[in-house]
Every structure is written in C-alpha cells, then in structure tokens.
Amino acid sequence: MRGWRSLLPIIVFTALYAVVSLSVTNSYYQLVMTLVPVWAIFGLSWNLLSGYTGLISFGHAAFFGVGAYAVVLGQIHFDLSPWIMIPIAAILGGIAGLLIGFPTFRLQGHYFALAMLAYPLAILYVFEWLGLQEVTLPIKRDNPIAYMQFADHRLYTLLALALMLATILLTRAVERSRFGMALLAIKQNEAAAEAAGINTLAWKLRAVTLSGAIAGAVGGFYAVVLLVVTPQSVFGMLVSAQALTVAMFGGVGTVWGPVIGSVILIPLAETLNAEAGSRFPGIQGVIYGLAIICVILLAPEGLFWKIRDFMRKRSAAPVAASPGKSDITTAAAELVPLRPKRSAGTGDVVLEVRNLSRSFGGLKAIQNVSFKLRRNEILGIIGPNGAGKTTLFNLLNGFLRPGTGQILLDGREMSGRKPHELCEAGIGRTFQIMRPFLRMSISDNVVVGAYVRARTDAEARQLATDAIARVGLSDIADRIAGELTTKELRLMELARALAGQPRILLLDETLAGLGHDEANEVVAVIQRLARDGMTIAIIEHTMQAMVRLVDSFLVLDHGAVIVEGEPEAVTRDSRVIEAYLGKKWMAHAPH
C-alpha cells in the first residue's frame, strides 16, 4: 500500500506532462518536450551508477552512442525496425557496461572518473575513422509506424514519457531493494560494505550493466527522434556532461534529481537558443552555465536535497523536542560489576589462528600470532598504539591477506578469502572510525548488514529489527543517522554487524570517544550479547573498561603476542606494564 501511494506524485507528474505536451503544436517546442524525458532518462541511467555508488562516470556517452549507432546501422544494413533495435541497443549498452566496468572498477576515485572519460572519446575517433561521420535513418514511407516514424511528433513525446516512467519505476525498485542498499553502502564506505557481507564488485558490475542498458536504449531512441547521428552528437564530451549536469543539478542519488534537472535545464537552454541564438550566438550556453553555477553554490548537492532538507527542518522542528528515551538506561542498571559466571573458556574452539604473520615492506605488522577463540568467550585484544591490533582484525575479516599462517573457522581454512565471504562465514566487525550512512534511518543502516543472511527484503527487515532491539535502539529506530550521538552511532554499528547474524563479532575500539557513563552503557550491551551466546573479540586501547568485560586478554606489542591469559594475571604482568609505560616505569609498578 505504502509503495503505491508514494508512486502517486510520479504518475501525476507524468500525466500532467503528457497533457501539456499534447497541447504544444509548434514543432520545435514539440521536439524540446520530447528531449526533456530523453535527457531525464539518460540522467537516471547515470544516477543509477554514479549517484548511488559515488563512482563518477564521465563516460556515459559511450553507452549512449553505442545504442544510437546500433539503431541507425541496424535499420540501414539489416532493415531492422527501431522497435526491435532499441531493445537490442539496450542489450549492447549493457554488454558495453560490463566490458568497460570489469577492468575499470579496479580504479578508485579520480582515476575511475578520468578513465571513464577516455572510453567514449576513443570510440568517437574510431567511428570517425570508420567513415560514420553522419549517418541518417532511412525514411520509410510504406509502413512508417512499424519503423517508429510518426507523422504526429507528439507520439514521440508520449513514447519518451513511457520510457521515462519505466526507468523511474525500475530505479525505484532498485533503490528499495538490497541492490540499492548495496550501492549506497558502497558509496559510503566500500570497505565497510565488504565487511558487511556485500560483494561490492558484483553489485557494481550489475549497476554498470543496468545503467549501460538504459543509456543504450535511450541513445537508440534519441537517434530515432533526431534521425541523424554523428560521432560528436552521441559520443562527445557534452553528451556525457549532459547526463551529469541534469542529475547533479536536480540532485544526486534520488529518482527525482535527473527529472527535476532535465525539466528545468533542457527547456531553458533550448528556449534561449531559439529566442536569442541568432542574434547572440552562445548566449544560451552562458546563461545555462550561470544557472548551473548559481544552483551549485546555493545547493551543492542538487535542488532536490536542498528542498527536502528545507521541508524536513520545517516539519521536524516541533517533533524533535521529544526524543524517545532508549532502554539503554535500563540496561545500564543491570551492569554487573563482576564478570558474569558463564561457561566461558571451555566451549569448542570457533576460531583458531596459527602463526599468523604479515609485513608491510620492512615493517612486521603482525608476527607469528597464534590464539584460540572459544564459543561464548569475550577476548580482549589490547596493546599500545601501533601494536598491530587493527591489522590483526583486517587479516581476520579479509581486508588484508596474511603473509603466512592460518585462520581456521570451525576447523576450515579461511585465510585469503574476501571480506564478504568471511562475513557470510560468520565474522562480523565494527570499525574504529564509524561510517554510518548519514542520510538513512537507523533501521535502513542496519538492514544493509542483514542482507548477507536474508533471502528476501522482508526477512532482512526482520533481522534488522531484531538486531536493533538487541542493542536497545528500538525506540529511535526511525531517526536519521546524522542526528545521532556518538554512543547511539556506536550501538547502531554494532546492530549493523549483528544483523548479519555473525557467530564471531570483532569490535574495533567500540568504546572510543565515549564518556565514562556512556562506555558503561555500551559495555552492558556487549555483556548481554555475550550472555546470549555471542563470541566476541574486542580491541581496546585502555584496560579499565575491559577488565570487567573480558574473559581473557591477548596483549600485542610490535605485532607479536607478549602475554595471553586471565585479566587479573595480565594486568599485573610486568611485560604488559613495560609495553604500555616503558621500562622507566617498571620500578613504580605494583608487583
């Protein structure tokens, strides 16, 4: 029900647009009415890859151009109608996406953006060399409809609108599924996404394939509308720029962005061109450029987000006064001063690490580390700065490949596996530096972590709800992550790791940045998890909070284990004191 009601604005918009377009008779403006949805679709295609994953593509013209040329050449050489060729163009665009994506996704950030720039331009010159400078669709007088050639140009607008509606629905379906969640997670932090069990390369490839397919189809349609295709008009840099301009102007990472951008910018540019283009050549480009600059300075993330944030502020102001009181405070009350009596340390070995080593150049970050983690145990990993604690976690969850040694999970060798595979196998982790998805609610944040276990979206929601309840954030589950305190964010990240139903939790400085009371609340939550049967390894810098929490300590210094054992024994160990305070303080230490 909720889904259908939110479709209403889209349907109303499309219907209104159709009515307006039908009333336009001037053939030039009719063309403009058709181009608006065309560029909106192209923007949506760009948005699907770049808006959701954050990998900016300057090369979407590659897919657009492939589609456009496919349609024209298909009709010229094989007499295939655009009705057949546009779907084929979509397939070709998808294949192009896959072929380009596979090697290019190895690159990140600026390198990715610039590599994408090169593809359409290289293709452009090849097409010029092939002698395809200007190719025209043959006019079919016998059976125009079968070749998508309409006497009434308003039909093109309606067709374009139908395509746009289909693209919007497709994008929305993606946005709300695990697909969209995976892409958003990649955008926020690719490493964290991998650790949450998301196969990032696979999702990115799906995104670029789908994006390429949409771009190919709309490129093919564009060729039908304009009848003439030149390398510059479909592979040129301005074509790629058009996709990114409408999307960024309207708003990145939302269905509405490219539509808003296209509805405003395309008629503006075209009207200026028609009205003033002959007297002042280039005036439309100048005003277009000015409009873009003004909007980006006032709303750097696009119009949609500016408007939405503005509306939110107005409607949220009175509500924010009554934040739900979380049940953490009650949890804190049951904080047990001593370690609860559990059958810790005697269970089966879940994780066994044997002689693990890893070096970076000459630096031995981890040297010959071995330990066992038993079911239902809480292991505290401590050590001074640079001792290799986080590196150890990175080895355990697959961010780094071990140099030598073994990682056995239930006796199975797991070293060298990818992070998302290890997550699937049951290793969940949180990060020292928190990476929440700031615009999403707590429940949406946590759902991302649930997909690794859940087969359906409903199941994922259920797992997320359970995980949120376990950390005591149920009352504020709908709050946006950007509004949370550090403690709530830490708990949310914990819930995200829990949602994947791990068997072992690796917690990296979960208590960092928390005040004394807040730390106690989080400790209480961790204790409850342990009581319910979770196996936990936790990194901490300081020992105070840990002594009450853990069953045993593993002390690292310079990448090697210096002591291992019960908390009471470890805190009195002279080697530990030395590692923390240096030799000089040894004399002052209590013996």
Next chain:
Amino acid sequence: MTQALEGFLQALSAGLLIGAVYGLMCVGLGLIFGVMRVINFAQGDFMMLGMYTAFYFFTALGVQATFGNTFGPFVAIVLAGPVLAVFGYFVHLTLISRVSGTRTSSLEGEGHYAQLILTLGIALILQNGGLLVFGSVLASIRTPLSSSAWELGPLFNDISVFVNKARGIDAVVSLVTMLLLTLLITRSRVGKSLRAAADNPTAATYMGIDVDRAHRIAFALGTGITAIAGGLLATNYPFHPFVGVEYVIVMYAGVVLGGMGSIVGAFWGGMTIGLVQQMSTLILPTQLQNAAIFVVFLLIIFFRPQGFFGRMVERT
C-alpha cells in the same frame, strides 16, 4: 629504409617539440590537481582565454609594434601568463573556494560533485562567452618563424631533420617556464606551503599554513602556466572559442600518466602524449591519432594507475 628512418626521426623531433609544450600545459593542470585535488573541467577554456589574450596583446595592444612580427608573438604569449594568473586567482576566490579546500568536509563526496558541476558551468560560460565576444572565426598568432625551419644535418646517410623554428622556440620557452616554476616550488617559501598543502592539508593547517590561500596561489599559477602553453600552441595551430575541449582531455591524460600530484611527472606525461600523438602518424591513419592517445592513457591507468612518478596512497 632510409625514408622510413627519416620519417621516424622527423616524427620523433616533432613529438619532442610538441611534447614540451603539452608538458607545460599539463604542468598547469597538474599543479591545480596535485595541490587541490579538484577536477577542473574549465582548464582547457582558461587556456583558450590565454590564447586570445596573447592574440590581443600582439595585435591590439602594441606588442607587434614594439617587438616586431618575429618575436612579438612570444612576448605577447609570456605576457598573457600573468593576466590569466590574476584571472584564475579571482575565479578561485569567488567560485572554486566555495566548494573546495577546507569547506568540503560538509559536502557529500568531499565536494567532488559540486566541483565538477561548478567547473563545467565555468567552462560553458567561457566557451559560449568566447563565442559572443571573439566570434567563431579561426584566429592564430603566427610569426614568420611558423613557416620556416632549421635543417639539422645531413646527419648520416644524407638524412636530415627539419625543425620548425616557431616550434623550436616554443619548446625553449616552455622549458624555461618549467624551470622557473620548479625553482619557485622547491626553493621559495610559497612553494613550500604549496607542497605542504598538497601533501597533507590538515597537518599543513596545524603548522600555520593558510591552506585556502595555498590553493588560490596554486590555482592562479596553474591557470597562468596553462595559458602560456596555450599561446605557444597557437603559433602553429589556429584556435577558436571551443578549442579548450580538445585539449582538456590531453591535459588530463598527461597528468594521470605522470602521476597525480607530481609536477615533474605531469611534464613527462605531457611529453609522452606529444610523442605518442606524433609517432602514431607513422603507423596509424591521422583520424586515429587521438584514439591512440586514449588507448595509451587507458593502458597506463590499468597497469600503473599511480602514473610514472606518483605513489599510491590508500586509506581505510
């Protein structure tokens, strides 16, 4: 055989000379990109402005009358550099600084989206504004040297290589500019602040360096240098208001080739592009010259994404 060798040497010399100017062009962008990490799409259009500025210095502002036809163009070209540097300074002050530098932390994707679209907007205004102001007629800054050559040789087997005089002087001007810039960056206080801001903006701020000011200086310098390179190119190639688009790709290819963040690297990157472009004429049809650039660009990006001189920095 002799003919093939002669062709090869001719292409090699042409590649080296063009490469020197491409190198300077890339250094301008490399400076901006290396220090600020901003992808500036308007760089090609700044270059176009540099070409027109040199053109008007030469024809309208008396440089031709004072320095004559032969060397006047080079004086005008060098004069255009500071003018564009001032222009770049104000573009950064009024526009770029709002979406880059220390203000980016609050923006999504570290402000990359905003920077891209902003520089695209600037590029649009410059290209189309250029069309309004300068018209669409091809312009050029020609000197008599553009159509005469030095003959090197005969070297051996009666092979001699012809070096276009204007291109030869272009390459020399380019190398001298490059040398001065290198001195400025390695020796001066300003240069140190630029390098510090590039290396670690946060740490630089703590050390009392005004990072936004460093960015502004880098942007001004980069704009001025690219403008000089543009003027040098204009002694042999006619230009128009949309010429920037053709070169901005070459610039980025060069910068990435050399390794983002390395000034010397950017120069060699540009040099490589020049060589690839000229040498490819030996085996490829002329239309595929530019395709060859992109193929080399892609190959390098895949096999050595940090470029010749860059280093990979990974942060988790």
